[in-house]
Amino acid sequence: MAIRKYLHVGLGLALAFSQTMGASSARAEDGEALEPVLEPVSVTATRNPIDPFEYPGMVTVLEPEGLKTRQASTPDDLLKGVPNVEFTGGPRRTGEVPSLRGFSGPDVIITLDGARQNFDSGHDGRFFIDPSLVRDVEVLRGPASSLYGSGGMGGVIAFRTVRAEDLLAPGEKVGMTLSGGYQSVNRERLGTVIAYGRPGAGLDLLASVTRRASGAIKLGDGSELDRTDDDIVAGLAKAGWRFDRHQRFEASFQRFSNEAQEPNNGQGTGSGGLVEKDIRADNLRFAYGYKNPANPWIDLDLVLYRTEFRVDELRLDDQGTGPRGELLKRDVDTLGLRLDNRSRVKLPGAIQVTFTYGGEAYRDRQDGGAGPGERDGVPDAEADFAGVFGQTEIRIPRPLGVVPGEVLLIPGLRYDHYRSASPIAGGTEDRALSPRLGVSYLPTPWSLLFAHYGAAFRAPTVNELFPNGVHFRIPIGPGVTNRFVPNPDLAPQRIRTLELGAGLDFRDVLGQSDRLRLKAAHFRIRGEDFIDLEVVQPRPFVDCNPFIPGACDGTTRAVNVADARLWGNEIEASYENRRLRAGLGFSTIDGENRRSGEKLGVLTPPRLALDVALKLAGLDALAGWRMLAAGEFDKVNNPADRRDGYAVHDFYFVWTPREASIKGLRIDLGVDNAFDKAYSRVFTGALEPGRNFKARIAYTF
Numbered sequence: 001m002a003i004r005k006y007l008h009v010g011l012g013l014a015l016a017f018s019q020t021m022g023a024s025s026a027r028a029e030d031g032e033a034l035e036p037v038l039e040p041v042s043v044t045a046t047r048n049p050i051d052p053f054e055y056p057g058m059v060t061v062l063e064p065e066g067l068k069t070r071q072a073s074t075p076d077d078l079l080k081g082v083p084n085v086e087f088t089g090g091p092r093r094t095g096e097v098p099s100l101r102g103f104s105g106p107d108v109i110i111t112l113d114g115a116r117q118n119f120d121s122g123h124d125g126r127f128f129i130d131p132s133l134v135r136d137v138e139v140l141r142g143p144a145s146s147l148y149g150s151g152g153m154g155g156v157i158a159f160r161t162v163r164a165e166d167l168l169a170p171g172e173k174v175g176m177t178l179s180g181g182y183q184s185v186n187r188e189r190l191g192t193v194i195a196y197g198r199p200g201a202g203l204d205l206l207a208s209v210t211r212r213a214s215g216a217i218k219l220g221d222g223s224e225l226d227r228t229d230d231d232i233v234a235g236l237a238k239a240g241w242r243f244d245r246h247q248r249f250e251a252s253f254q255r256f257s258n259e260a261q262e263p264n265n266g267q268g269t270g271s272g273g274l275v276e277k278d279i280r281a282d283n284l285r286f287a288y289g290y291k292n293p294a295n296p297w298i299d300l301d302l303v304l305y306r307t308e309f310r311v312d313e314l315r316l317d318d319q320g321t322g323p324r325g326e327l328l329k330r331d332v333d334t335l336g337l338r339l340d341n342r343s344r345v346k347l348p349g350a351i352q353v354t355f356t357y358g359g360e361a362y363r364d365r366q367d368g369g370a371g372p373g374e375r376d377g378v379p380d381a382e383a384d385f386a387g388v389f390g391q392t393e394i395r396i397p398r399p400l401g402v403v404p405g406e407v408l409l410i411p412g413l414r415y416d417h418y419r420s421a422s423p424i425a426g427g428t429e430d431r432a433l434s435p436r437l438g439v440s441y442l443p444t445p446w447s448l449l450f451a452h453y454g455a456a457f458r459a460p461t462v463n464e465l466f467p468n469g470v471h472f473r474i475p476i477g478p479g480v481t482n483r484f485v486p487n488p489d490l491a492p493q494r495i496r497t498l499e500l501g502a503g504l505d506f507r508d509v510l511g512q513s514d515r516l517r518l519k520a521a522h523f524r525i526r527g528e529d530f531i532d533l534e535v536v537q538p539r540p541f542v543d544c545n546p547f548i549p550g551a552c553d554g555t556t557r558a559v560n561v562a563d564a565r566l567w568g569n570e571i572e573a574s575y576e577n578r579r580l581r582a583g584l585g586f587s588t589i590d591g592e593n594r595r596s597g598e599k600l601g602v603l604t605p606p607r608l609a610l611d612v613a614l615k616l617a618g619l620d621a622l623a624g625w626r627m628l629a630a631g632e633f634d635k636v637n638n639p640a641d642r643r644d645g646y647a648v649h650d651f652y653f654v655w656t657p658r659e660a661s662i663k664g665l666r667i668d669l670g671v672d673n674a675f676d677k678a679y680s681r682v683f684t685g686a687l688e689p690g691r692n693f694k695a696r697i698a699y700t701f
Contacts, residue, residue: 044138044158046393046410047147047301047340047356053505054408056438056450058083058521058570062137064166069613069624069652071181071668071694072131073188073212079157081609081628082139083570083587088267088602088683089125091217092228094258094279095266097126100141101523102566102589102601103154106461107493109144111158113252115285115305118334118364120461122377123265124311128256128281130234132192132210135162141570142523143454143497145434146412149360149387150459152434153495161236161254164196164204167700173198179698185672185689186228188214190696202242210234219687220678227274231259246292256281264313264320264328269685273320275313275328282308299342307334321470322370329369330378336362340389349401354393356412361386366462376469377484381422381462389414391436405443412436418459422466425486432457432492448503448519456497460490464531464558471556476540477547485557491529499523514577521570525591530561530600564600566591578615581624585609590635598637604682605633605645613652620657626650633682646679648672648688664700 040061042052052059060082072078076087076096088104089095100108110117110127117127137159144152168175174197181190189212196206212232217225238252258279260266265273283305290300313328322328340358347353362385368378391412399407414434421427436454443449467484474480501521509516537554540546568589575582586608591601613624626649633643652670657663672692680687 042138042140044140044156046391048342048354048393053448053503053517053519054440054442056408056410056440056452056501057499058141058501058519058572060139060141060572062139064135067131067134067136069622069654069668069670070131071183071652071670071696072134073183073190073214075127075129075131075159078131078134078137079139081583081585081611081626083572083585083607083609084141084568084589084604085139085157086602086604086607086681088681089123090267090269090684090686091219091225091689092262092266093230094125094128094260094262094277095123098157099602099604100139100154100157101525101568102591102603104602106151107153107458109148109151109156111156112254112283112307113159113161113285114287114303114338115283115307116334116336116362117307118362119281119309119332120463121311121330122463123267124279124330125266128258128279128309129159130210130212130232130256132190133161133208133234133236133254135160135166142452142499143434143436143456143495145416145432145456146414146436146454147389147391149389149414149416149434150385150418150432150457150492153456153458153493161238161252162194162206162208163238164198164206164240167194167196167206168198168204175701177698177700179666179696181668181694181696183692183694184218185692186214186217188212192698202244204240206236206238208236218690220673220676220690221687222690223687225269225686227262229261233257246290246295248289250285250287250289252283252285252287254283261316264315267685274316275320276316278310278312278314280308280310282306296344299344301338301340303336303338305334305336307336309333321376321473326371327369328375329367330375331367333365334362336360350397352393352395355390356393357388357390359386359388364462374469377463377467377471379422379424379462379466379468379486381420381424381466383418383420383459383462385416385418385459387414387416405441408438408440408442410436410438410440416457420460420462420465422462424466424468425488428460428465428488428490430459430492432459432494446505446507448501448505450499450501450503450521452497452499454497454499456495458493458531460492460531460558465490467557471535474540474546474552476552478549480540480546480552480554482535482537482554482556485555487557487559490531490558491560493527493529493531495525495527497523497525509575511577514575516573516575518571518573520572523568523570525566527564527566528562530564531558532561532600533557534559561593561600563594564591565594566601579617580615581611581613583609583611599635602683603633603635605631605635605643607631620655620659622652622654622656624652626652630681641683643680643682646677648677648679649674666696666698666700668694668696668698670694 045055045059074093087096089097141155177194179192192210194208236254240250242248260277285305288302309332311330315326318324338360343355345353365382368375394409396407417431419429438452440450471482503519506516538544544552546552571586573584588606608629610627629647632645650672655667676691
């Protein structure tokens with residue numbers, strides 16, 4: 001009921017603002033020049049530029065200006081409000097883990113400028129990126145293995161970093177942006193320097209450095225989540241060379257470094273097991289592209305990359321599973337290569353066909369250590385992946401010569417082979433086929449019907465196949481120990497997804513040059529061999545006598561769940577004219593083990609996100625309000641996992657003066673969780689941050 005109330009209120013506010021500001025827009029035609037409404041483009045959904053509205057599925061493109069207004073401190077801040085995207089693991093940035101449509105961890109593919117981010121840890125997050133370096137983000141929801149291979153069950157989150165060409169206007173040769181910021185909830189200080197230029201014909205350069213420092217996080221109930229100190233330095237160096245009209249080479253290096261003091265389990269609420277974490281993530285990337293509009297057969301992209309994750313943890317007390325002074329190590333390296341090409345053909349009847357095909361190969365290598373020995377649960381292992389894929393996009397105007405509108409067909413298929421090996425328990429090898437078929441029908445320029453079927457898989461990770469050592473200990477009697485057990489016979493997860501949806505796209509609705517878009521989908525997922533963590537732990541004094549050595553010991557291992565299903569809904573809507581910008585996102589997700597009836601997946605309550613902003617052209621400013629509301633969460637197996645519903649409100653203001661004497665200045669002000677709501681998200685023990693005042697000032701030379 002709460003979600004429905006907020007939905008009605010939000011739509012009513014957006015409509016009222018739209019009617020008022022639409023009239024203002026029409027009257028402003030002969031006055032001041034106002035910014036045009038631009039259309040987003042997705043390059044992740046099909047590896048070709050495509051209008052997200054026309055794609056037979058749900059893909060969200062978060063563009064630079066919208067990301068800047070969030071004054072993001074973590075990737076979670078960037079992605080709040082995207083339907084069926086949730087971050088679990090608590091408010092510490094090192095513990096945040098994204099989920100898409102109920103899938104989390106290695107079930108979600110994350111890329112940074114095309115390089116896979118394959119770090120996998122139980123409690124240390126999934127990836128490390130500073131938002132200050134992010135230009136835009138795409139979130140493709142649904143099966144993505146037909147293009148991206150293993151892990152594309154929930155979808156793809158693709159981050160892209162800033163480029164010199166994004167910051168230099170035509171005719172400009174060099175520039176620099178200095179910025180600084182502060183947020184009160186964790187006393188975070190931020191400073192960023194970006195320098196960029198075009199020193200010669202076809203050459204562009206960019207260098208950026210960011211420093212963040214923060215402390216204890218104030219929660220919504222007034223308490224503090226201590227042991228959350230972060231000291232972050234993030235840098236990016238990028239060089240591009242267009243050595244003729246059709247070819248471009250680019251090289252980039254990005255580093256994220258964080259010296260954090262927090263519990264070994266960064267997702268926990270306590271302060272025991274304190275460690276000094278030294279986190280480093282390096283991304284080295286080389287890219288080559290060839291694009292000649294006169295040559296329909298070659299539109300080539302080649303990416304070679306190496307990512308290195310280093311997480312060292314020095315124990316500062318003896319409250320964990322090891323002694324004070326012990327150094328824990330987890331190193332994960334990925335070396336990868338991806339090549340894809342597009343060939344375009346025009347057939348009789350104005351039919352347009354685009355073939356996309358290519359291959360990908362990468363190797364993951366993990367090395368764990370604890371003092372002079374091996375680290376429990378972090379096996380030394382490696383995994384090799386190789387795949388080839390092909391996809392066809394067929395645009396057919398007036399199908400059969402009589403059906404009105406246009407049809408877009410997207411069939412695709414990928415073949416993958418993978419092998420994992422470890423000295424702990426031998427190795428495993430398997431292969432997978434991932435087909436897809438998407439159909440979009442646009443009977444009119446303003447309407448859409450679509451259907452999509454796709455299969456996806458996820459190979460077992462080395463942490464699931466080969467874990468060993470101690471998982472946890474209970475200090476009763478001589479001690480109760482739960483140990484990891486390897487399972488090299490794990491089968492890959494496989495799913496089949498059917499998705500149906502519709503959309504509307506209206507122009508000049510309430511005034512000249514405005515636009516209203518709405519797209520909705522319902523999906524159903526059937527899964528086989530879901531990988532789940534099975535913890536067998538006898539209860540002391542109930543199932544066993546803890547004073548008998550070994551009587552209460554337990555085991556933890558990864559197992560396959562034979563039959564599972566998930567289902568849900570998503571709605572995205574936006575309205576924009578020259579005076580107003582409004583967005584809406586709504587999602588539901590549910591899932592169960594079909595044999596036992598137990599809930600399955602990273603489920604969330606129904607969620608509604610609203611974002612309404614007024615473009616105050618006379619003041620060169622933007623003023624906005626965001627709301628994130630969630631219903632009561634009761635899709636649980638354990639009553640302790642229940643969560644109350646909540647509604648959180650944010651306000652923001654942006655000033656970008658055009659006056660010549662101060663042009664280049666930008667001031668962002670905001671307050672998150674303005675009413676200091678105490679709430680907790682799913683699968684998270686701690687409350688979320690409380691009221692947070694934010695400010696950022698930037699100047700571009």
